Amino acid sequence: MTFRDALALGMAREMEADPSVFVFGLDVPDHKRIFGSTRDLVEKFGPSRCFGTPLCEDALTGIALGAAISGLRPVLVHIRADFLLLTMNQIGNMISCLRYMSGGKVKVPLVIRAIIGRGWGQSAQHSKSLHGMFAHFPGLKVALPSRPQDAYSLMRAAVRDDNPVMIFEHRWLYDVSGVVDEKVKVELGKASVIRKGAALTVAGVSWMNVEAMKAAEVLARRGVELEIVDVRSVAPFDEETLIRSVERTGHCIVADYDWVHAGFSGEIATRINYRCFGKLKKPVERLGFRHTPCPSTRTLENLFYPSAIDIIRTAEKMLGLSETDLAGEEFFSYEKNFKGPF
Amino acid sequence: MTFRDALALGMAREMEADPSVFVFGLDVPDHKRIFGSTRDLVEKFGPSRCFGTPLCEDALTGIALGAAISGLRPVLVHIRADFLLLTMNQIGNMISCLRYMSGGKVKVPLVIRAIIGRGWGQSAQHSKSLHGMFAHFPGLKVALPSRPQDAYSLMRAAVRDDNPVMIFEHRWLYDVSGVVDEKVKVELGKASVIRKGAALTVAGVSWMNVEAMKAAEVLARRGVELEIVDVRSVAPFDEETLIRSVERTGHCIVADYDWVHAGFSGEIATRINYRCFGKLKKPVERLGFRHTPCPSTRTLENLFYPSAIDIIRTAEKMLGLSETDLAGEEFFSYEKNFKGPF
Amino acid sequence: MNSRDEALRLYRKLLLARLSEEKIRELYPSNEIKSPVHLGIGGEAIPVGVCHCLPENSKYFGTYRNHTLYLTLTGDTDGFFAELYGRASGAGGGKAGSMHLMAPDRGLMATSAVVATTIPVAVGAAMAARYRGSDDWVAVFFGDGAMEEGVFWESLNFACLHKLRILFVCEDNGLAIHSHDTTRRGFRSIPESVGGFRCHVLSGDGSRLSTVVEKTREAVTRMKKDSQPAFLHLTYFRFLEHVGPKEDFAAGYRPAPTEAERGGRDPVAIFEGELKSLKCSRPEMDAIRSELAKQVDASSRKAQAAPSPSPPDLLTDVFS
């Protein structure tokens, strides 16, 4: 099953189980179905439970909150995470703290989905991640599935949670296929070791797990085994799983899908440095976007984004290895699959 | 001169020097004058250069941008940093990246001032800092003066800068007095060592520098000398000044005025850990808000905020010292000076 | 007003709010109420009148200027004063303060200190009612300044599009802090500004409780007949400073009212006049006043003596 289908299935199962769940947002029920991720919902559950809206992201976020404190379980969808910037007031000043301000009198069960854009020259306004920014606000949970099983299971956990949960979905992940067992439950707030290895730990966020798997495949051919921890949740953050890994490997690369400066990679690195003080063989390295807005042209875009190659080169440097010859390797395969216009 | 007067003077001097500078925002020219920080501006420069507005923070931010790319130098003022959440779309999707998206064709000289609220039960919606969040966006400069001289000099530097600059001002700092030399220039993006000491470095942000000075005073009585680096700017971030200090002391406490998780403290700590790898005697410690929304009642507020006492206790722990008897000490003196209703 | 009885019930609500806020004015200088207070003196008739006309299970949303709304819906002076004093027994356990008084069990779903933020939340509650097929009503109170925020228009558009059962109640004091409406409005008048939207628009003098009741009833009738939201524009005079317990006419941004003007804009004085014409005697009113004054006094004393939250409380209520 693809990641997009897993998202749709996760929502569908919760909608079947609980009539108070509904899905809404701009263009949610149109024929494109948010890149397919809301497929079949309007047919199965009707237009009162899956509907499109005017362009008013700020109000929609407040509307989700109002519905949530009235006992419903809204799922609000944004086709680009960048549009969340219009909703920060409701998220930061209301959703994240209304329960606290009321002394625990209200409950805020809602889900906000947002897609991280990449592909076809999305440029500066359609490519942000922002997960770290939201992780910063007490009262929010923030998850980033990178595999179909997690897309399905974390979606279900998010809808069932009695608190606000944000889910960030990288656009390229939508075409990733994998086995989805409908019975598998995944708790929010837990990392997952998606590859075992003794040489070096990669803490991967979202799409960077795919890049890390590719890097691991390349390095494994010369006997260097990366361990990959899919962070999956940045709030709450599962420090323990990561620490256990780094305590064994003594090396860590944090591969975030965001700008490095003042981003979530610093939080991860700080915690590792703190807990593994004296046990690290090399300082924790961080990978992320270059510190510029995202350019439009492919040439510069490829320099802007971190990739498997960066992971490989960084690992080699940390481990004191010579540079692997990458001449025959196929990288960026998803980008090649991706075609315009959007 | 007080911090508030220094802010007003900095703006006034730039308004005198350059007729394209103007100051606006909600309630900027009323008789309270944004806690006094816009005093005399409307009298000196008239209502076309210092004016109030309707309640429309999102539009005001776009208006500032439009004025800036038209050759003016707007200074937009927010009486609480929390209201910046209404303006994130213009800041994150336009102001920070318009120059880049245009291929360098436009110039964006503007200043956004925001006050960090504390005092008189401000609670969850009037107490946020958010400096780290803005530091994350390439294309923005973010400064936090903690002394009157910097309030004056950084304000002038910000207004003269050809790029968007945000200035965060802690409400309690307004009453701090200090010498202000009008001729002193301070460059944006530089930290400042505000106290020399050999035992341990405190990297202080905004109000936490005042707390750190108090902690240093207490510890100095037992011969423990703290070095205090006022971070002053989180974007660009002056890593070198801090690293030079920590290389000497081998110990660092990052005292941020914000939530710890996914905040700027992680960025600072990560960079120190990276650069001082193997030279630190103890892992870098971080201080900041407790991970909850800010409560209203004073009792809980005092637990929520980090203070000089936390710095003292953390330093003692790191240095292996017994706990200093704090019985006779006067802490929170500014809070005692602060009276309601706002 | 239909009856003397009904009028007296309303009078009690009006007076409870007034006396509670006068008590705050008295106590505030002690600096023990460590919360900003946005007093509603002059505007009490609006929440009292609107809430009176909506059915039991209605949901309400308000602002930081919420004291009357809270007291009208709950009558709970104990929780009210305890919250102002930041006590564990306060309406929000000390976490709310004056600006975030809520009582979901009495229909007061949310209040907020960020202008206009509860408007879309109220629309969400109205949508939830529709979703569940319930016939709950929703009313949201906001100041005239809130209409300048974009989210007001987004919310109005959404509610009108979906024909939700919601009353938008604009409490128009002509001021946003110290800024006059003339320095903030690019539209001809408040009713005209929303005139193009598919909602019922009504205006009236919000200082007169009987007018508020009449207009709200008219809105309800019209909403029942032609199911569209209603926009209620009610004017009033803010007697005190924007935040805090004092008058501030001396600041010079507006003239002090004459005694006659005061009387003409004081909802309590005006309503007492109406009560007289309903044959309520001064002694009868005085008896109510002294009964309520005792309640307010007792609650405020209790609050002063009540314990603060304990340290572990800081960490609760973040998540469910």
Next chain:
Amino acid sequence: MNSRDEALRLYRKLLLARLSEEKIRELYPSNEIKSPVHLGIGGEAIPVGVCHCLPENSKYFGTYRNHTLYLTLTGDTDGFFAELYGRASGAGGGKAGSMHLMAPDRGLMATSAVVATTIPVAVGAAMAARYRGSDDWVAVFFGDGAMEEGVFWESLNFACLHKLRILFVCEDNGLAIHSHDTTRRGFRSIPESVGGFRCHVLSGDGSRLSTVVEKTREAVTRMKKDSQPAFLHLTYFRFLEHVGPKEDFAAGYRPAPTEAERGGRDPVAIFEGELKSLKCSRPEMDAIRSELAKQVDASSRKAQAAPSPSPPDLLTDVFS
């Protein structure tokens, strides 16, 4: 239209935009234009007509659907195609892509892919003109969907309050991506929705270049007489999919137009009809067409052959 000459000048602009976009449609399947393209086919008359009626130094603001606006103001097909191909010689050095074409030296100050974001920016430019005492005019173009965003209302309010010299130009195609106006509007009509604001409101058929010119001139005249902003509501038909080079009537969210309907909504065909009545011959028009086609062709070829930005360019233009 005042003269044959003027009409031919307008025709060239209209046609340059049309031919450039038809060229994109032709080239896009090669997957070498790696930028989303929001084509304006059907809507060309609006930017062409509005810009024609404002003085030389006017400032313009647009959206992601900005090709006609860019080409009308600059005529620069070289920079246009180079930017679509992500070349160093592109209008934005490869950083902009189709959605952010700007030319401040020709008055095109900003465009944006986030709906409604340039509206307040345009108001800021109008305020700057007032501040400097210049008599520059400002026009901002936005889709009908943008009016649902709160910032539109905030911006309109601010501009009307300050009587700024700005034209708000609503390019109304009745669609936001695939959503029809009926599923998005809680107001009676677009002109009525803004009717309560202190601005001039004019409506017309934006497919007819002569109507656009007439309405814009009327707006200018009224703004000169009674200095208030103007709101220009111009309808048009979007011939293609929201983003991308194709038609998408088969998707089923709207019916395909008949040939007659097409003709009635095609600004180029309509304007050619008007040209005929101004005694412009078909061969004359064909000559213009083939001249412009050559220009477009040459620019697109040049763009394909041009070099990409080099790696250090990634890091420039972040700060001044």
